[in-house]
Amino acid sequence: MCNRKVTEGSNPSLSAQFWILKYNQPEMPQDQVEEVKQKTDIVSIIGERIEIKKAGRNFKANCPFHGEKTPSFMVSPELQIFKCFGCGEGGDAFSFLEKYEGMEFGEALKYLADRAGVKLQRVDLGAGSEKEKLIEINTQALRFYNYLLLSHPIGQKALDYLLKERGLKKQTIEEFSLGYSPENPATFKKFLVDKKKFNPGDIAKGGLGLIRGSQIYDRFSGRIVFPLFDHRGNPVGFSGRVLPWDKRETGKYINSPETPLYHKSNVLFALNLTRPFIKKKKVAIVVEGELDAILSYQAGIRNIVAIKGSALTEEQVRLLSRFAPKFILALDADIAGDSAARRGITVAGNLGVEVKVATITKYKDPDEAARGDLESYKKDLINAKGVWDYLIDSVFARSEIGDKIVQAHYANVLARKLDVPLSAVSEEIGKVEAKEEAL
Ligand SMILES: [Zn+2]
The missing domain is CATH 3.90.580.10 (Zinc finger, CHC2-type domain)
Structure with a gap:
């Protein structure tokens, strides 16, 4: 045999x-x-x-x-x-x-x-044990942040902001384990080092802490904290969003750096929660930011993940393709069309995944659409176009479609940019024109 x-x-x-x-x-x-x-x-x-x-x-x-x-x-x-x-x-x-x-x-x-049901007596996990230690630190930290946001006066202002300004429900905050990191760095140290007895070096290694001199500081201090889980539900990192009254000169979002646990290109925000819905619907909706995913989820669109930032990576596509044969990208136009996304789309194609692109018509992004007009948002998702149609339409929207010379020029540009033969582009243009004539 x-x-x-x-x-x-x-x-x-x-x-x-x-x-x-x-x-x-x-x-x-x-x-x-x-x-x-x-x-x-x-x-x-x-x-x-x-x-x-x-x-x-x-x-x-x-x-x-x-x-x-x-x-x-x-x-x-x-x-x-x-x-x-x-x-x-x-x-x-x-x-x-x-x-x-x-x-x-x-x-x-x-x-x-x-x-x-076998109770293991003694296991030497070798390299795994470092990961376990870092996961334990992250788990304690997320409980700490979550407690401060939901139940402590320190987090009250941030909580009010999320509930009243951003339209989140308390239950949603609980489901996503959102938190608030205190501005005073002593609070962070008091909890993780003094109380939980974690080594400052390990806290820094996991990406949460920054060591300056003999002190450890919280990378996310003064921010709303979004824990990032791997698809199995281990907290592998965090991202922190500034609050509107924060006057520090700093990025709107900061993320955990690459650590033994956290590899940005492998993580899809919300997948740990939304995996069963994606499997059931056989479609994954892909949005850009944490709040796009959270507000959509809260509104009942639960087969959703966020890529967190500007690129849909090959690793993300491979991971997501295990749960759904079809993706709908609801991203900024320039992201859906950029080179990283095209690479992701190419990989998806090779894996047999069907990719469509949705345009959010009435609002700036899925976050606003989910809070604004849910029916219109759903319609936008249903009306998602094939990638080819989307790219060609977006080019033609900017040019004179009737002019054959302009058309030929753009067909050339598209072929070059997409790195495909010109004949493939011409063929697709033919299909789009035939469709328009049929209307
Ligand atoms: Zn095989």
Whole structure:
């Protein structure tokens, strides 16, 4: 059986080598790892994450690791392994979680042990333990910020601003775990260092703290704080927004720097909450800012994420494509058309994701639209255009559509900018014109 090669071949994958290494370490609870393995069914682990279909003694699916439309990804209940005959990925339940969820071995072990009801006695998480420490710091910090915003006089003014000026409900603030960071840096230190006994070096490493001389300061002091979660719900970073009365000369938003936990290009704001809605609707709406996502969510548009800033990255597209086969971008016109977004759109296309672009007609952005005229906002989303139509229309909106010479000029520009053959552009223009004649 060729499937056996996955576990017994002479050239085991890196992950398998890692497994053997970990497995043989004396501090690893070897019999417990075995127990977790025995009590885990790879079919349900994978079946909860992607759509699988019974095929004889095995299950098959479209591979989540490379784009395909005919399934070459197999799961074997007998061997408790998966194998893709398209891209070659394969392994056991542990390696599936490592690859699909980005878990480290220790995280996967803990996750599977919890599911199987196995109580782990002693686990050396190795590199994972630094991440765990930073997650713990972030968790405590977000509780602290959230408490100050919702329940303490220090956060009252910021709370009033969110409720009265920005139209947020208290329940929404709770759901998104929003917070307020105190202006006085001593409060931050008193809580995290003096009370919770975290090391200032670790607080700085996680991106929350800034060390100046012998003091630690809060990077987000005086700001509304939006915790950033990975899609599994771990708080990996924060972004902080200034309040309107803040007279400091500083950016409107600041973010956690790149840390061992936080990689900006991998995070989609709100995905930890909205993932089930995106899966159910089979569409992900992509907006720009935190408040665009939050206010839309509050208004009932829940299959939504924010890219936080100006670029839709390849990593974000790959992550999101695991949950929906279709994206609707409701971004600023210059963002939807910029080169980073085009790269994202190209990746989406290669992964078989359909991308549409919505134009918000009556308001500045989705935040205002969600608070203003929800029906009009929904209509804008429904009327989203294909990427091609959107780009061509936006060019033609600025030129004389009837003039063939102008048209040819823009077709050339488009082809060059999009890095596609001129014939492809001409073909699309033909379609748009045919559609207009049909009206
Ligand atoms: Zn594959």
